[in-house]
Amino acid sequence: MKIRRKILIGLTTAIMFSGMVLTPVSETSTVQAATSYSSLKNSINSIMTDSRMKAAASSVTIRKASNGEIVYQYYADKGITPASSLKILTASAALETLGENYRFSTDVLTNGTVKSGTLKGDMYLRGKGDPTLLKRDFDNFASTLANRGVKRVSGHLIGDDTWYDTQRLSPGISKEDESYYYAAQISALTLSPNADYDAGSVIVEAKPSVNGRVAKVTLTPATNIVRVINKSKTVPKGYKNTLKIEREYGTNKIIITGNAPLATAGKKEWIAVSNPTAYALDVFKKSLASKGITFSSTSKVLRGKVPENARVLLSKKSMTVKELMVPFLKLSNNTHAEVLAKEMGKVKYGVGSWNNGLKVMRDYAGSVGLDVNKCVFEDASGMSHANKIPSSQLSLLLHKVRSEPWYGSFLRGMPIAGGYDRFVGGTLRTRLKLAPAKNNVIAKTGSLDNVSALAGYAKTKDGEWLIFTIQTQNTKSSTVPVIDRMASAIANSKTTN
16 A cells, blocks of 8 residues: 555655665765765764664765765665655656646537537547646536537537547556555546546545434535445444545445544545546536536437547646646646656657656656666656666756756745645645755655655755755655654755865
8 A cells, every 4th residue: 555645645755775884885986075065974874873764775865956966875876666756757857848838638529510509419528638627627618618509419428538548557556556546547538626636536525424324425526427335324422433435446436434423524535536538528517417508318428539520619728737847746646747648658759658658758867867777667656666766866867957947847846845835835844844944945755655755955054955865665664754854954054164
């Protein structure tokens, strides 16, 4: 089971090789070690003696942001599972390949004509990957159609998701994770339940009702694509809340079990749906119905491809990739990462697949000087334990992006230590909340079972920016507190003696 939490979606990254040594070690002989950083190196070496680090495998690299010079390293060239810190590469490749102003599109089309309030023909909903599509967008589509006089559709409602291939899950997704938003299926036609933009998921909330009866369940947005099987029970105040909400593997059955004590908030889960395309079509049809647009008794809801003779009735553009960086990186949104990968593959190589998207990522990494032979990528979000990247390469990437024209957009997306607002602090909003780290550490977290990482930038006491990448894996207990101590030590250091 991957570590999951809705407010802070991905916490940290990677470790792999045991045998802790107290002096920085590297397999690379070309690294310079500036003597002026001796105090910082001593501080990091002291922190590395923590028993949690001794029990783990680690890779650590600290560089000067100004010129990339390495000032500290510990097994810097060992391949480590990056978890969500891999999104640093995904974001960089997307900004470079797609561009800051790139937008996804969603269209409503028809192969028929409107006469006397009836659209005589099929209605198509074509998705091109937008992970920020909301129910209100469908409501707007429906309102516009109704204002144009459409009252009835004689043909079928057809969803076109052929912009991407049909592989819905990346190889690293385990069976036990498929139920949850952070492992949602990837479709070119999908829907998000709210402005966190967890595409392909529905919010399921169970609250206590009347003692002895099942909990009250609500879905956001309302949809018939899932079937709720409610086995819960409302119990008196004081009982333990044991509510559990899961989707049955391979189905769209959502099973709710456990006790819902009175005077409690109940339970809320973001549940990934099976078949996001059908989910989007179902919600769109409900939006149409809410505006008085009906279908004939013979109409069906189908998946298909828009014919060449179809014309666009309505179109909606997403936010820009530049704007997407904020929810993507701040909240460590896995779906955004995988959509961006497929979109890069589609734009660069003509097919929206993981193979093509990951090739674009490798191409970009190599173009800026990373040694891609030291890296292994199985997905773009970091969910797979098979992903490997050394801290030396990830920190080098963080140095290289500083000279890119889109660096400002990249940096605005990164979590800021101690930033209370979710779209400022992101996955760091409950960490590093005190000086000197607060507001001075800007970094991407990463977290999987037995894997933690933090990679980004820290401003020292004398105003110099340092790049750091701290990765741990095979952890017996959480290394997050130790990683945070290191980040604080960097921010607390004076790099000129």
